[in-house]
Each structure stands twice: as C-alpha cells, then as structure tokens.
C-alpha cells in the first residue's frame with residue numbers, strides 16, 4: 135500500500151470489509167504480536183486516550199488508524215477492564231465522521247460526571263487548502279457505552295497559538311473544571327501548555343499558558359497531563375524539538391515529567407521548586423503517556439510504546455505499536471516511582487525459583503526456554519559486573535543485553551544492537567542509567583514477544599522498548615567479563631495471555 139494523502143484520509147466506509155479482515159488476521163498472526171498488552175486489532179495504534187474509571191470499570195481508548203501502519207485518518211478504539219490487566223476490546227468508539235473531526239478524532243481524555251463519561255478530544259479538520267483547524271470537541275458516553283458527540287466545538291484555536299493546539303486533558307480541581315492542551319505559541323513558535331477553566335464545561339475561559347519552567351520547551355508540546363501523586367502535582371508531557379542541553383534524551387521526541395511542590399491553576403502557575411524536568415522512561419519507545427487520578431486518589435499511567443516518525447519492523451506486516459502495561463505512580467523520598475499494578479501477578483503461571491549455582495563456568499544459564507511471555511524478577515548482588523541476556527540464541531551472539539555494574543560508578547545499560555531486526559538506529563542502540571553505588575540491583579522484567587518493560591529498583595526507573603528477535607531465541611543467561619560467578623536470586627514466571 136502506498137500511503138498517499140488519498141489513502142491516508144480515505145473514509146472508513148470506503149475500505150472493504152475484506153481488506154479489514156485481512157489486516158486483522160495479519161496483526162493477530164504476527165510472531166511479534168503482544169499476548170498480554172493492548173495491541174491494535176489492525177493497523178496502527180498510537181496514543182492512549184480517555185484513560186478513566188467509570189461505571190465500575192476501567193476504560194482506555196487508543197488512537198487508531200485501522201487500515202495500515204501509517205498515521206492516517208485517526209479514530210478512538212475502546213477497551214474496558216475490571217482489573218487494569220485483562221482488557222476487553224469494544225472496537226471503534228469515536229469515528230472521524232463530522233465536519234469538525236473530518237481529518238481525525240485526535241487525542242483527548244475522559245472525566246466521569248454523574249452517570250456519564252465526558253470525552254474531550256481534538257477534532258482535526260483540514261480545509262480545501264489543506265490548512266489545519268483544530269477544534270476541541272466534547273462527547274458524552276452513557277452507561278451502555280453509547281457515545282453522543284456535541285454539535286459544536288467547546289474551544290477553538292486561540293489567537294496566541296498556531297494550529298498546533300491539541301490533546302485536551304479535562305479534570306476537576308477545587309470545584310472548577312480545567313483543560314490543559316498542547317500548543318505552539320504563535321509569536322515565538324515554542325512549545326507551551328495552554329490552560330482553560332470552566333464552571334459548566336460549556337463556556338471556557340482562556341487562562342493563557344501554564345507557567346512551569348523558564349526553559350525553552352522546543353517547538354511544540356503534545357499530550358500534557360496534570361495529575362496528583364501523593365498530593366503533589368505531576369506534569370507529564372511531550373516536548374518536541376527540546377534542546378538536549380535543557381534535558382538530555384536520546385529518542386526522537388521525549389516524554390518528560392516534572393514533579394511540583396504546588397499548583398495554582400487560577401494563576402496558571404505550576405511551582406516545581408527545585409525539581410527538574412526528567413525523562414519519564416529511560417528506554418527507547420515511550421511517548422504520549424496518559425495519567426489520571428482515581429476517585430480514591432491513586433494515580434495510574436499508561437503509555438504508547440511507539441514514537442512518531444519512527445518506522446518499526448512490523449510496518450511490513452501492516453500493523454504497528456502497542457500500549458504499555460498500566461503503571462501505578464507514587465512518591466518515595468521525593469522521587470517518582472512507577473510500579474506494575476498488583477493484578478499483573480494474576481497473569482503468572484507456576485514460578486521457578488532462581489539462585490546462582492555454586493559451580494559455574496563463563497555462562498550461567500538461567501532459563502533455557504523462556505517462551506515469549508514472561509516475568510523475570512532478579513536481584514543481582516552488589517560489586518558485580520556482567521551482562522544479562524534475554525532472548526538469546528545458543529552462543530549468545532544474539533540477545534537483548536542488560537549490562538550492569540553494581541560496584542562503584544554503578545550503571546545499567548540496555549543494548550538492543552544484537553537483539554534482532556534493527557530500526558531507529560540513528561537514535562542509538564543503547565540506553566544507560568546511573569545506579570546507586572554498591573547496592574544490589576533489583577530488576578523486574580516483563581517480556582511480551584516484541585515488548586520489554588524493565589522496572590529498576592522498585593520502580594525508580596522504567597526502561598521500555600520494542601525488540602524483534604529471531605524466532606527460537608529464548609535463552610536467558612548471565613555472562614561476566616572476568617568469567618567470575620555472578621550472584622543472583624529471583625523468580626521466573628511464564629505469563630498468560632489476556
């Protein structure tokens with residue numbers, strides 16, 4: 135399929151049922167397809183949208199282009215869950231079928247109000263000269279899942295932004311509704327977060343840009359979220375074109391966060407104190423994460439595991455990307471912690487205890503046949519250097535490598551250079567984080583076919599990445615440069631599909 139403007143923006147009704155069925159089968163039958171993560175039923179998945187708790191269930195939607203691995207005419211697909219782990223796919227929820235969202239029902243959020251779920255999203259409209267007009271639109275979903283779009287936009291492009299004005303997050307704070315949006319300032323062409331307030335979700339007041347940093351945030355901010363974690367405000371956002379001297383990052387575009395001391399929304403002020411803007415994920419492929427607060431004050435986050443303007447090996451199979459597992463957010467000693475949700479443990483089959491054998495040679499095999507869906511918890515003792523190989527072949531010339539040092543200048547490096555099919559190599563094949571010196575390293579690793587999520591030291595860091603290993607590469611092993619025995623203990627579980 136050649137992705138021209140015509141094929142990208144062709145009306146959904148003009149695609150044949152046969153084509154869609156073929157695409158669904160391709161996505162389902164791929165050796166790289168995820169078994170316990172949200173994945174596209176066909177075509178391309180991108181941002182999570184409308185992540186919420188409503189009518190006794192968890193809801194998440196995702197940006198979808200169902201007709202191939204391209205960023206074409208976008209819609210929202212809908213899934214529900216009782217436990218944030220097992221998701222039921224309810225299919226298409228918001229189609230691009232009005233004049234305001236004619237060129238895509240773009241990203242947005244959801245807020246339960248009384249017995250309905252309020253959806254707020256960006257309608258992408260292009261006129262006959264292909265000029266973009268972003269409209270911030272509303273819709274109500276009732277308890278039966280019926281969605282009714284509002285007839286008129288709620289917010290139109292303000293004079294002070296360009297047409298890059300999208301991704302509304304709607305939330306309630308101290309008796310007022312607020313909406314934050316990603317924006318580009320018209321005069322300076324820099325990335326901003328726009329803020330609006332409303333008493334009734336009908337009339338909106340433009341409060342200007344949220345003040346949260348003095349640094350230049352690049353040329354555009356996408357997908358901003360403001361939530362509270364243990365009563366502290368947390369801003370999650372994607373600055374595009376951010377100078378790497380402002381915050382270092384390796385991916386094409388970063389997904390950043392900033393923890394605050396306080397937020398005064400009526401004054402459009404987010405006070406970060408001494409906190410710095412940081413990478414939300416230290417791996418390769420996280421973007422457009424969406425977070426929300428539950429009625430009991432918990433904070434959950436889910437991410438697109440994929441990046442804009444990056445091609446993935448499955449593009450050839452006409453599908454792309456997936457969502458991360460849900461991560462529960464908390465604070466520990468003023469640091470953001472991301473943890474798997476408790477119900478993830480329900481996916482476990484019988485566990486295997488792991489312990490370093492007394493007598494070893496250069497290679498310490500941990501698991502000979504891991505399969506493609508597993509969780510590996512491993513504690514590596516202090517003062518050790520070595521490499522943990524995942525998805526390794528027999529002689530470990532191919533594997534996803536986790537190189538670690540737990541002595542002085544401790545670090546963890548993830549290298550996907552020898553892990554299989556290569557992609558996005560212009561952004562590097564390794565990611566490194568510094569670790570606390572002379573401390574045991576705790577790893578919780580989740581593998582789901584072509585997805586790897588690594589939680590480090592109880593969620594102080596997460597490294598998320600896609601990798602595309604050859605079928606049959608299923609060895610988990612440790613090697614050490616000195617051929618010394620490495621000390622470890624842990625548990626391995628195969629995980630069920632959802």
Ligand code: FRU
Pocket residue numbers: 180181197208240241242256300301356357422442
């Ligand atoms: C981020 C993004 C959003 C937009 C959506 C369109 O990945 O570009 O800004 O709403 O994707 O699918």
